[in-house]
Amino acid sequence: MNQVSALWSPSQAQIDRAQMTQFIDTVNQNFDLSLSQYDDLYRWSIDEKENFWSTLWDFCGVIGDKGERILIDGDDIEKAQWFPDANLNFAENLLRKKSNEIAIYFRTEDQADRTLTWRELYQQVASVADWLRQHGLEPGDRVAAYMPNMPETVVAMLAATSLGAVWTSTSPDFGEESVVDRFGQTEPKFLFSVDGYFYNGKKIDLTGKLDNICAQLPSVEKVVLVNLAGFEPLSTATDWTQIIANPVASIEFVPRHFNDPLYVLYSSGTTGKPKCITHKVGGVLLQHMKEHMLHSDIRPGDRVFYFTTCGWMMWNWLVSALACKASLVLYDGSPFYPDGNVLWNYAEAVDITLFGTSAKYLDALKKNKLAPGSRYDLSALRTICSTGSVPAPESFDYVYDSIKQDVCLSSISGGTDLVSCFMLGCPILPVYRGESQCRGLGMAVDVFDENGCSVINQKGELVCTQTFPSQPVYFWADDSGQKYHDAYFAEFENVWHHGDYVMLTDHGGIVIYGRSDATLNPGGVRIGTAEIYRHVEQLDEIVESIVIGQDWDSDVRVVLFVVLKPDSQLDDGLIEKIKKTIREKCTPRHVPAKVIQVAEIPRTKSGKIVELAVREVVHNQPVKNIHSLANPEALELYRNLTELQL
Numbered sequence: 001m002n003q004v005s006a007l008w009s010p011s012q013a014q015i016d017r018a019q020m021t022q023f024i025d026t027v028n029q030n031f032d033l034s035l036s037q038y039d040d041l042y043r044w045s046i047d048e049k050e051n052f053w054s055t056l057w058d059f060c061g062v063i064g065d066k067g068e069r070i071l072i073d074g075d076d077i078e079k080a081q082w083f084p085d086a087n088l089n090f091a092e093n094l095l096r097k098k099s100n101e102i103a104i105y106f107r108t109e110d111q112a113d114r115t116l117t118w119r120e121l122y123q124q125v126a127s128v129a130d131w132l133r134q135h136g137l138e139p140g141d142r143v144a145a146y147m148p149n150m151p152e153t154v155v156a157m158l159a160a161t162s163l164g165a166v167w168t169s170t171s172p173d174f175g176e177e178s179v180v181d182r183f184g185q186t187e188p189k190f191l192f193s194v195d196g197y198f199y200n201g202k203k204i205d206l207t208g209k210l211d212n213i214c215a216q217l218p219s220v221e222k223v224v225l226v227n228l229a230g231f232e233p234l235s236t237a238t239d240w241t242q243i244i245a246n247p248v249a250s251i252e253f254v255p256r257h258f259n260d261p262l263y264v265l266y267s268s269g270t271t272g273k274p275k276c277i278t279h280k281v282g283g284v285l286l287q288h289m290k291e292h293m294l295h296s297d298i299r300p301g302d303r304v305f306y307f308t309t310c311g312w313m314m315w316n317w318l319v320s321a322l323a324c325k326a327s328l329v330l331y332d333g334s335p336f337y338p339d340g341n342v343l344w345n346y347a348e349a350v351d352i353t354l355f356g357t358s359a360k361y362l363d364a365l366k367k368n369k370l371a372p373g374s375r376y377d378l379s380a381l382r383t384i385c386s387t388g389s390v391p392a393p394e395s396f397d398y399v400y401d402s403i404k405q406d407v408c409l410s411s412i413s414g415g416t417d418l419v420s421c422f423m424l425g426c427p428i429l430p431v432y433r434g435e436s437q438c439r440g441l442g443m444a445v446d447v448f449d450e451n452g453c454s455v456i457n458q459k460g461e462l463v464c465t466q467t468f469p470s471q472p473v474y475f476w477a478d479d480s481g482q483k484y485h486d487a488y489f490a491e492f493e494n495v496w497h498h499g500d501y502v503m504l505t506d507h508g509g510i511v512i513y514g515r516s517d518a519t520l521n522p523g524g525v526r527i528g529t530a531e532i533y534r535h536v537e538q539l540d541e542i543v544e545s546i547v548i549g550q551d552w553d554s555d556v557r558v559v560l561f562v563v564l565k566p567d568s569q570l571d572d573g574l575i576e577k578i579k580k581t582i583r584e585k586c587t588p589r590h591v592p593a594k595v596i597q598v599a600e601i602p603r604t605k606s607g608k609i610v611e612l613a614v615r616e617v618v619h620n621q622p623v624k625n626i627h628s629l630a631n632p633e634a635l636e637l638y639r640n641l642t643e644l645q646l
């Protein structure tokens with residue numbers, strides 16, 4: 001049994017007040033049970049999955065017709081269908097609140113704050129939906145956005161989905177080719193964009209790029225432009241302000257089947273054209289409401305913030321908080337401009353209750369020795385969510401030492417593949433250092449060894465052994481379903497293979513060691529990259545790092561690349577310090593054969609480092625779809641190292 005002490009535990013009052021506790025009481029009453037804790041509820045949600053998801057629908061108050069059947073073909077994960085008779089509208093469920101309270105807060109780097117009340121939000125959605133209908137939008141058509149994380153993006157999404165359209169988006173930092181690679185596959189009929197945006201103190205013009213993109217997307221019939229940065233608008237685009245100036249009394253929500261397409265999200269595209277992962281109307285709504293209400297304890301009137309762009313699934317996750325009658329807190333710009341306190345200033349100003357960010361952001365705050373908790377009033381803050389990469393245990397310490405002691409730190413993990421999470425927080429469970437608190441309700445998450453056997457307290461492959469509602473409908477244009485099968489079901493028969501290298505602890509937590517395809521294999525022993533990052537990046541001299549396995553002398557050797565602080569130098573002393581740290585904190589097999597300084601780490605648009613792309617470059621192999629990276633030029637820093645230093 002894991003004897004490590006918890007960093008945080010909820011008080012009895014917090015447990016009693018939590019919606020998770022209310023749900024346990026509901027289950028007990030409905031099924032004459034005596035479940036008393038999360039583990040009991042989790043096991044019941046797996047063993048009685050149909051009862052669980054049906055009860056959840058009722059508990060969350062989903063607007064729609066649930067139908068008689070809950071699940072068909074449930075034993076076949078690929079073919080299973082949840083709620084096959086159900087009808088609902090996604091936007092209707094997010095627009096259930098109508099009042100003069102604030103629904104959306106918005107701040108950019110260079111503009112004054114803006115807000116939308118619930119009534120204003122409804123009115124703008126009604127106007128945009130009416131315009132779309134008048135211009136020929138029909139259920140199933142695609143509507144695309146090349147937009148920042150701003151209120152107009154939320155309005156456009158709700159307007160499109162209110163009519164039964166399929167929504168897809170990227171962020172303005174995507175290059176022309178990356179945008180065309182994505183939207184060119186899904187063929188949107190309408191495109192929403194901004195004229196420009198702000199980042200790191202700069203105002204960036206998008207109009208030229210937008211013109212080029214439109215020329216390569218023949219499916220687009222209308223372009224709508226939001227003037228955010230003050231650049232000269234395209235003459236061929238419709239002005240957003242003209243659309244919302246036309247008052248419309250109500251929205252005619254178009255019912256959709258539970259398993260109809262709602263969103264198309266895209267894989268990173270670093271190994272070829274991005275996969276177009278298509279998600280379900282009902283699956284997204286029900287899964288997000290579960291994660292928000294039960295796992296994140298989001299309540300009516302809460303203010304929910306996530307630092308995200310519209311090219312990352314966390315934007316889709318964030319906006320669903322409207323279904324809980326919570327307010328969205330949107331920010332667009334750099335989280336470190338003018339300094340690292342900008343988001344915490346915002347948190348204090350609007351009383352953020354859930355603050356969502358990435359592990360890298362928390363680590364950067366720690367390295368810069370910032371202590372938001374001593375500078376800002378964060379009394380409203382109940383939950384901090386972290387995702388996108390693996391948070392080091394030391395980042396857990398930092399949160400409780402420097403941000404807030406009484407807060408539930410939820411390390412959540414899932415991905416674009418399910419537009420939701422396998423591992424989540426839980427308001428009635430303790431937080432253990434370096435672990436996700438629990439597996440999500442209704443998600444039959446397990447860890448398999450190389451023989452496909454379930455293991456505890458042992459590293460292995462993250463899998464899901466039962467169907468769940470937020471599985472993709474399909475990959476867009478994957479008519480045979482082969483790409484979908486190969487992505488998740490080729491490794492283990494009738495089992496979802498997620499591609500994370502993890503460990504399930506004996507108290508139900510999850511430790512993540514990195515992506516399976518990036519694990520190192522020196523001498524035939526599997527090593528998770530996160531184990532190395534955790535300790536190397538605690539050193540004062542190191543800003544960040546990336547590690548790969550290089551084929552060498554009929555084996556694999558570990559090569560570590562490091563970005564140093566400006567006043568540091570990679571001399572023999574620092575190299576030995578790095579190796580000694582890894583040897584003592586990990587094992588001798590983790591110690592890199594080579595430590596090499598680089599100026600920059602290549603990463604995806606959503607900020608994830610790309611170990612596989614670096615490995616390909618080091619092995620003189622082509623990197624497919626290089627323009628999908630946020631900084632593709634960084635890969636060139638690694639290309640010549642094969643001869644110069646390796």
